[in-house]
Amino acid sequence: MDRQREIMARLESGGGVRSVAGLANDLGVSDETIRRELRILEKQGSVVREHGGARLAAHVFEGPLMQRMEENAAAKQRIAAAAAKFVHDGMILFIDAGTTSCIIAKQLTARRSLTVITNSLQVATDLGGINGNCLFLAGGQMDYDYHAFSDHTAQEYVAGFTPHLSILSVGAIEAKRGLMDFHPGEAAMSRIAYATSERVLLGADASKFGRYGLIHTAPLSSVDILVTDAPLDDEYAGAFQHAEVVTA
Template identity: 75%
Template sequence: MQKRTQRQREIVARLRGGAALSVTGLAAELDVSDETIRRELRALEEQGAIIREHGGARLAASAFEGPLAQRMEQNADAKLRIARAAADFVSDGAILFIDSGTTSCFIARQLVERRGLTVITNSLQVASELGSINDNRLFLAAGQMDYGYLAFSDHDAQRYVAGFTPHLAILSVGAIHLEQGLMDFHPGEAAMSRIAYETSEKVLLGADSSKFGRHGLMRTAALEEVDILVTEAPLTADYAQAFAHAEVVVA
């Protein structure tokens, strides 16, 4: 049983990139038979972790995102590099909206030396990083808290955030797709992103390379709506062309 549990964890880990993988490919990577992989996929499907497709499987949308503390550990080095580069776009006295994504939380940590910021956020993590220091003003959206995100993104929180017009929105994203654009996995967070794109003078998107080519659950904005893209790896030719309108920083 322990071997089966470990094998299932390895299958899920390989699916976290967002792409569907074939039974044959998984069998080769894990050095087991195709039938063994099919058996494990059936078990994972019953648990709701994956969705089986013809000849393979992909991770269920709900399995892409975990609790905040867990997600903060994923690609942490890349997110830190992105955060340090993104902080250069924030001056003392700026009016910011910062969402509750993990990359945005990393960026908030890099702003603790800035003074006189006005910070609008739906994230308790961001609020704890930037509230009550350096003469900052903090406006925290409230409503029903999502404990997985340590954030507020229900209709009350959305209405509150929609009343502001920040100089810069600092946003994260669940997935970036050439055809579908910017995508997310959480309905409330997706709605928050849409509001930020509509109300902010500029949008800075922090996205590590694992987000590119990934498919999310719902669309939040077109790629053309990003003004500044900060990532940690060079873009492929297709994505470089898609973001040619934006200022692209590779940290």
């Protein structure tokens, strides 16, 4: 692990592709040792190996909420319509601040007597004050890009509830590495939901599969219901065989 951290540090400081020979010389080890470490880092999604060397992997970062709401919008709408069928009057729900979750929330405006726990201003606006719903909004420091609260104050608040169902979004899904996100606070909110909810519904469009995120949130086995917009390939179908999978 120390050697891998040294390799990552040199790639980060190098600003481009570093040769195997150069890395080996820097660290005082053989070329084959560097190649072995690079293979491990590549499997982790940290680097991309190129002929005779390697470079840092280009991670995907998320933009502000309104921008992300427009990405894959048609797929998210189909996912939302399918996900809404799992929500019944009187349920206790946690709904996170991800864009897919926000779109699912808009599909629930005809449900009655919901108890909604959320850290999302958008979800609170759409579901609070209607149809006899009871709303609990996590507070703390607002993240203006996400229109949400996800700091330690918000996390402690949400951790006190025990929802029937949590409706979650995700930044990235990889068959071996599991579920990942890009925002530390939102990743922490997801971990809380997986730990406290009776069941978890994950809404994820096809672009999230095979993608790498910055922060691991949970193994794939933590998902009870997966709603997506395209059939899973064999690898992911096997990885989610424990869950109820709905293709919208």
